[in-house]
Amino acid sequence: MIGDELLSGIVREYKGQHLTILPDSYVVIDLETTGLDPQWNDIIELGAIRVEKGNVVDKFSSLVNPGYIIDSFITDLTGITNEMVASAPSIKDALPKYLDFVNESIVIGHNVNFDINFLYDNCMNSLKRPFSNDYVDTMRMSRKLFPQERHHRLHDLLTRFGVKQNVEHRALADIEQTNYCYLYMKSYIQDNGIDSVSVLNRHHSHISAKDIKATVTEFDESSPFYDKTFVFTGTLERMIRAAAMQLVVDHGGNCGDGVNKTTNFLVLGNGDFRGTKKDGKSAKYKKAEQLKLSGCDIEIISENVFYDMLE
DNA sequence: TCTCCTCGAGATCT
DNA sequence: CTCGAGGAGA
Structure with a gap:
């Protein structure tokens, strides 16, 4: 404006x-x-x-x-x-x-x-x-x-x-x-x-993954989220990223801002990517693909699959 | 890896 | 104003 x-x-x-x-x-x-x-x-x-x-x-x-x-x-x-x-x-x-x-x-x-x-x-x-x-x-x-x-x-x-x-x-x-x-x-x-x-x-400064604290103290250890590290890329359709990260930590998982060897799941937002993208893939997506090829325990999933995992 | 900055684009009103 | 990507530099 x-x-x-x-x-x-x-x-x-x-x-x-x-x-x-x-x-x-x-x-x-x-x-x-x-x-x-x-x-x-x-x-x-x-x-x-x-x-x-x-x-x-x-x-x-x-x-x-x-x-x-x-x-x-x-x-x-x-x-x-x-x-x-x-x-x-x-x-x-x-x-x-x-x-x-x-x-x-x-x-x-x-x-x-x-x-x-x-x-x-x-x-x-x-x-x-x-x-x-x-x-x-x-x-x-x-x-x-x-x-x-x-x-x-x-x-x-x-x-x-x-x-x-x-x-x-x-x-x-x-x-x-x-x-x-x-x-x-x-x-x-x-x-x-x-x-x-x-x-x-307050102006909403950037939320980093480590700022998200669990709101519960008891975790279901059989949850697919338990002890797993999630990273998000792109814009989520159903909620903002901070809310999704909150769900992860409340199910006993962790969140990261960037993809690395400790990442277990990369969640692709259904919405459009906002940042620069070549071949429709974000830098996080490409890095996750590389790590997966080199044998890391990392899965690339869609936003919908992420919600399915919650149940 | 982390912190800080820049940039693009969406949001909201009719 | 906000959110997310990505780059610079420690």
């Missing part, structure tokens, strides 16, 4: 700050737009709810006429049609009322930088002022809180927290669900005595 901003010459100098506190009073926002890029796309719905001391005290919702035909892809996604925005105000007319509603409050949203960037640019263009509210991002909270999860879309959070979700992406509906996710994670942090500031600030 920063790179894109520099390339396109957009530096949002007066943007608010990301906060690691968990406020009781705030405004949850969500926008529907004609696309993903604030430079080329426009707002078609402004939504917000005001929460004070845990209670929803006010709501704001307004469609916005972008001044051109909305792509059918967006209509399918959001349920917002050209007929619906035909009588709606332009962004220049709708924005001041919206800003009055949001006021100076802390803003909460899912991947809220998306919404804030749209608001910032529209404020600059229409009103010659920035949008500088500080904010809390529920996507960032989820990433920090549940680093073992691969996906952190709003949809994924709702599934994880056991909530049914709507088909259409209308602003107020998404806002209500975002608020639910915020409150859920806020309680999760408080109930588990987590230090929110340090957890929400």
Whole structure:
């Protein structure tokens, strides 16, 4: 995002700050737009709810006429049609009322930088002022809180927290669900005595195999994992690598970062390789093949076989 | 072998 | 921002 901003010459100098506190009073926002890029796309719905001391005290919702035909892809996604925005105000007319509603409050949203960037640019263009509210991002909270999860879309959070979700992406509906996710994670942090500031600030440094400690003390010695050393290459489909490594050590096995003579299993991720690869094989794969030829006790298995071994 | 750095690419929002 | 591969240098 920063790179894109520099390339396109957009530096949002007066943007608010990301906060690691968990406020009781705030405004949850969500926008529907004609696309993903604030430079080329426009707002078609402004939504917000005001929460004070845990209670929803006010709501704001307004469609916005972008001044051109909305792509059918967006209509399918959001349920917002050209007929619906035909009588709606332009962004220049709708924005001041919206800003009055949001006021100076802390803003909460899912991947809220998306919404804030749209608001910032529209404020600059229409009103010659920035949008500088500080904010809390529920996507960032989820990433920090549940680093073992691969996906952190709003949809994924709702599934994880056991909530049914709507088909259409209308602003107020998404806002209500975002608020639910915020409150859920806020309680999760408080109930588990987590230090929110340090957890929400930590950047997830690279996990090395030796950092993974077993969470159990008793091991089944007949497990195919027992006393075996596992190494992973490529991206796993079903979980992130750290979670798979945790499974290995909890079954009495060990993990390594690189392939060597002590490696017993190399697990090939079903997903694409991200690093440089020639002939579709990673360096770990080729090294494992060599060791196997020279008589080492090493097996090269697929991700699916790995899961089968767990049973 | 290990630690640290760089690079590419995916994720997330509509 | 994150994750994973791979290279440099101790």
